[in-house]
Structures are given as structure tokens and as C-alpha cells.
Amino acid sequence: MLLVYTHKISPRLKYVFRHICTRVLGVKVGFTNKIEEFIAHDSLKMSYTKQQLSNEFFIKSHDILFEQGLSDVDINIHDWGNSKCFFYNGEKSTIPFDIFSAAFYLLSRYEEYLPHVKDEFGRFTAKESLAYKHGFLQQPVVDIWAYKFKEALQQQFPDFKFPKKTYSIKPIIDVPSAYNYKLKGIMRSFGGATKDFFKLRFRSLYNRFGVILGLKHDPYDTFKYIINKQKQTPFKFLFFFLIGDYSTYDKGINPNKKKFISLIKHIADYSRVGLKASYFAIDNASILKKEKIRMEAIINKPLTASRQSFSRLNLPDSYRYLIELEIKEDYTMGYVNHIGFRAGSCTPFLFYDLDYEIQTPLKIHPYHLMDFALLKKKSLLDKKKVLNEIINQIKQVNGEFVPVFHNYTFVNGNRWKGFKELFNLILNSANED
Template sequence: MRHMTQETLSWLQLILAERFGHDFQLQGTDAGFVRLSLAGSGLGSIEIAADPGTFRRADSALAFTTWDALAEDWQPVLRGPLPAPGLARAPSPLIEATPTGYRIHYDVLGLSYWMLSRQEEVGRTDLDNFNRFPASASHARKHGYLERPVVDEWLHILGQVIRRQWPELQLRQLQASMKVSHDVDVPSRYGFGSVARMVRRMAGDILIRRDVRSVLQAPSIRMKTRTALHPTDRVNTFDWIMDVSERHGLVSAFYFICGRTDPSKDADYEPEHPAIRGLMQRIHARGHEIGLHPSFNTYQAPAAVQAEANRLRRVCEQEKIEQEVWGGRMHYLRWEHPTTMLGWEQAGMTYDSTLSYADHAGFRCGTCFEYPAFDPVAGKALNLRIRPLIAMEGTVIGYMGLGTGEAAWKKFRELKDTCNAVNGCFTMLWHNSTLASTAERDLYQAVIAH
């Protein structure tokens, strides 16, 4: 197979149109390149090397090298040489002028396909204890570029080639942004679930967290959460979160669990509960977003994702909550590719924001831009958007062992600065239940404000 399928090329054309603001045509050539031309223009073209043999692989054993863009008079958007997955050695020159345009001797489009479609993850068995594909097994982590949006870096170079080829063309001006979301795993410390679970939490609060005050309040919180969340419940941070977001011009998205496929891992509340209905009403009234957090074992069951999405919509309809956009994230970041993605599409959801690694923050998809989903098994675009997740607080604080002090702040800042450098979107997950301490709140506010 020398070239990508037309379906794949059409999807990549859409990616380029969204990024650059113009319609480009992509067509394979007999010389092993893909020709990029400007729709409706006969003013030359850009030829891009095609290496489908490399970028159709569902493994992480690709060759790797780097390319010094500055040495060839191209401006990298980040410091240092560009990562070049799939190449054992960078050609010299990697980009050269031709009589009719330019020729790029690296498969930028193939790399974009491989990273954005998550071809690397198809059929993988080297999973963690929650059956997730871990960062430690990925090509990006093994070769040290997980914290770089490698697709965005190469598209930045492609944009420079496009401007030199068509200097009169005005490319889309991108603007850095930030999105914050909150998985509602525990909306109340003691208000829901069995008495046995409440007692276990009380024991943990005394023995581990030394939080005597919360334990003394537990019976009162339990009794008074029948109609609304208790204001002194330490995980009832929803109004505080919305206050912070509103001060900084942000919209918070709150993702609710609407099923129970594993009693020990899923939430202990029901979306129909009066206190949860009231919370949803308050979120909507303040202009924030409600979304879905599919339960623990739905990642391999598209029909279950659809059923839980329908349940959420039904509750919202009963509460007269209307939204144009419906999205969310998988519980525990569990993901089987492309099965989980198909569940989101079948549920009629607008976007998914699961794709980050639990064990290391960074750019799992190689980008910080939202983009249309693609099924690499069926070879077709989906009616779904992928909103890459760049950092989860539990990853930085816990898995990466950085705590809630300066080291964690520095990592969040580095990732956010990287997104800003490519004028992309820094998407962050922070659970409402991980804002109980002063240190957690201070760190959260510092990340938001930076």
C-alpha cells in the first residue's frame, strides 16, 4: 500500500482546513509522495513524503530521530530539535524547493494520522492493571517527547512551507485557550451510598487524613443531603469551582456518573437524586456545562455508554436543562481503541475528553487542539470530536509524585506554556473531591490564573 485511502486523505484535509482556515487538496502520486495543493489554484504544490508502511503500524517500535529546523532556516515553535517519529535518520535537506513548489522528505501527514487516530493503540495487550494503555508503553514516552505536541509542531512547520508557497494566503489566526472539567465521582463525602461505606470513609478520615471535623459532621451531612448537598461537606466544592472559573472567564464542565457497572469503583449517587438534580440545575443556571462520566466497565460496551448518556439527557430534560454540546470523559480514563470511541458516537455525544495517560501528563494524541475522530480499524471518520486531555490533577500530584507544592505547579505551568506556545488549548481535569485542602485549592487557583 503506497498511499493512504481517500477516506483518510479526506479526513486529513479536514484537519488541515480547521488548522489553517483554507481548503487544501491531497492526492497521492506515483513517486511516493502526497501532493498538497490549494483548492481552486494552479499555483504549484507541496509534495509530502508518504510512508504508510510505518504509520499504519499498531505498535510502539517505530524508529526515532530529531530534526534541526533552524539549520534549514525554518522556525520551530518550541525550543530544540523537532521529534521525528518513524525516521531513523533525518534527510538533508528535509525540506527543499522544487520548480513548482516544495518537497518535504518526512511524512508529516502520516505522523498526524498515526498520532491523531491513535493507530498505535489498536489491539494492544501491554496494559496496566485497569486495562489501560499506559504512557510507559507509548513511543512518545519511550523517546522523551510525550510532553511535546509533536503534531502541532510539525503542522507549524507545514504552515511555514504553505506561506512560502502561497505568500498571499492569509492563514487562520489561532488563539491560546484553556478548558477545565471536573469528574463528579464523589459529590458528597457522606451523603450517599450505604451506611457501611460511610463508616469506612469516617474511619479513613480519622486514621489517614486526621480530619476529625468532617467525621463529627458526618451524621448531620448524611441526614441533610436528602434534598440538597450540605454546604459544609468538604467535597462540595462546586460553587467554589464555578466562582474561580467565572473570575477567569472560563466555563467549567461537570461530568456525572449515570450507571453502576462496578459497585466498588463507581459512584454511590444516582443522577435522579434530588440533591444531584439541584446541583445540575445550579450548574446550568450559572452558565456552566453538564456532561457524562460513563461508569467503570462501559469502555468495552458501546450500548452501555449510550444507555447512560440517554439517562443523563432524560434527567436534564426533566429539569429543563438544554445544551447544544454534550461531552464527557471515561471513568478512570479507561479506553479501548476504537471500541470506546464508537460508544461515544453511538450515544450521539459531541465530544470525548478522555485521551490522556493516567500515569504521565502530556500529549497522548500529539496535539492540544480538538479534532474530528477517526476509526483506524474501519478506516473512516466519525461524527465525534476528540478533545485531548493534557493534564489530570491525580496524574501530576499522585502518579508522577509531584505533590501539591512547587514541583506540581512547575509541571502544570510547563504544560500550559507549551499549549500557549502553539496557540492551542490547555485542557485540564480536576476532580471536585480533590479541592478539600488549602494546598489543593491554592495549586488549582495558581494553575487557572497563570
């Protein structure tokens, strides 16, 4: 166990030390403000306070972990090896930065509580983030800092054996609409056909009637292919189905359709199934509760995971609703149009509520890439290049790679050409050194 001496054992301090030491590095951590207890400890130990006691492993503390609420935090970004960091400590500290305060700032999403410009869907955008502005969005800096901390500890405690962690993948299959043409009902099918006709989309019109008449396969129905891929890998896929009511933003399949219910049950036999919460559920706990109950009735077990439609997050309310409904995991933390690490980490972490100053039981699994972000790269070669770069970043810190693909990503259309190959690249990355 790593024992940390500090002048004040605050909720923020315990939260971030447990993430870096226990979740990232696999080492248990304890805390004390008694010098005698600290001196008597005969294993890993460090002081985290304003002034070094003697010649122990020491990191000078920033004030942020001992504050409550929000304040104007002065942040200056510095280079640190191949990465970047902030909250510089100077030479008296064993490592030159207070990585715990910096990690807390990123993990708590402190910057998302501060005034910022939202996009048309009310989302915090990558371009508003500290990581994007200073060029470290595509690095899991919290995990990189943790490994630099580990390296410094090993130099001072060479006999201590750190546990080993391995790279893993958790593919997300997002299903806003299980079918493009099937099970849409008479009115929606008629409206879609009319729109196709007036916009001269005759191929779509031909395909629509072919599917409705049972002569063609619905292009969005790629589930057999995905399940076959699931059978070939030890890592469980996680499907998120939209079962909310029809609206301007959510145009999925009617959740009362028996064939749709059968599809979800079939998928649940092979993979995990979570709820893709509808657009308006983010602002309305009663809508979210209704959708949760609906999904639990289909999968016949408690719902444990959710993901917000359009990757919308309204902190802290969005996460409080999930906690209130006893949903244990969220997969919304990421950027739709940018590859990278929104919270600076590729290790799942617990949500810290800055208003109440408590660590909550909700586990956040940040996603690092959505298929839409890869569309920005024109050639398949360029797509593979950026994909390999993000995979290598995560592998270097033995993290968890969470990519988001949609069921329609595997359609053999021009827009998504080559995406099956990219998905295979991700699945195979776990078997490579």
C-alpha cells in the same frame, strides 16, 4: 485553499490533511490526482506522492496513508529542531519528514491497536507509548509539525495570509462523587463510620457525623467555589457527573436522590454538563445507553459529551458505542498519571476508525493534565513549574489546554494544598501574553 496533488486520494490522507491544514492551521484543503488541475491552481499547492513533478512544494509520501488495516510499521525517531519526528524523507522533500503519515500514526492511536501491556484497569499506559519512550510526550508534536509546515509554505507563498488562532482553555471538572458524607444512605454511612472507627480515623468519624447532622459542610461540596470561578472567566467549564449504579469501582451518589439531581441542574445553569460513564459502561452499550438517558432526563437536553470512568478506553469499541448513541464529544484521551499529549496534539480531532477505514463524527478532546499527575511533584513550586511548562508548550502552537480537576481537588486538605492556586494559574494563563 491548499490543493494537494497525490497519486491516490485515500480516506486516511483526507483525514490527516484536514486535521493539520484545516483544524490546526485554519486553511481549507482540496485534493486532486490530475496534473492539469494541479498546474492550473494559482494559490497554495503541494504534491504529496513518491516523486516530485517539477520544482513544486513537495513532500515525499510514506505508504501508511495508502494502506488499509494494520501492518508492522518501521519507526525511527529523529531530532528536528527542538522537537522530534519520524518517517524521514531525505533532502529531496521540501521538509525532511512526512509529517502527515507521522501525525496519522499518533492521531489514529495506531499503537494502541498493536499488542501492548495494559495496567490493572485495562488501560494503555504512557510508558507503552512511542512518545514516552522517545521523550516527546510533553510536546504537542503534531501541532509543532503543522507550524513547521506552515513556515515552509509561507516561504514559498509569501503573499498568502494564514488565519490567526489563539490559545484557549477548557477546564474539566470530574465528579465521581459529589459528596464525601452527604446523601450516602443509612447502610453506606454506617459502613463508612465503622471503617473509620476500626482504622482509628477519628477525625473522619467526627466530620462524618458533623455533616450528617447538618453541623458541618461536606468537604467534597466545592461547587459554589467552582461556579464563582466560572463566572470570572469567559471559558466554559465542563462538568462530568457519575450517575451510574453503585459498584466496586463507582461509588457515587444515588442518581435518584432529589438533592443530587438539583445540584446537577444548578450546575447546568452556569456550565456545560456531560456524563462520566461508569466503569462497566465501557464494555456494555446497554449500560451506557441507560446512563445517557438518565442524564438527559436530568439536564433536559441531548447529551453531547462523555468521559469514561478511570479514563478507560478500549479502542475502537469504546468510541463506537458513543457514536452509536450519537454522543458527539469525548474527553477520555489522556493519561491519569502522566502530563502530556497522548495523541500528540492539543487541537481537538475526529476519531478515525482503523478497522472500518472511515473518519467518524466523534470529536476527541484530549486532556493534557490530570490533578493526580501533579501530586508526583512534592513542592508547590515544582507543581507550578511543570504546569507552566505544559501551558507554554500549548501556547506556542495556539492550542486548546484541557486540564482535568476533581471536585475534591479544591478541598483544603493536606494532599490538595495549593491546588486552588494552580487552578487560578490555569485560568489566568489565557490573559497573559
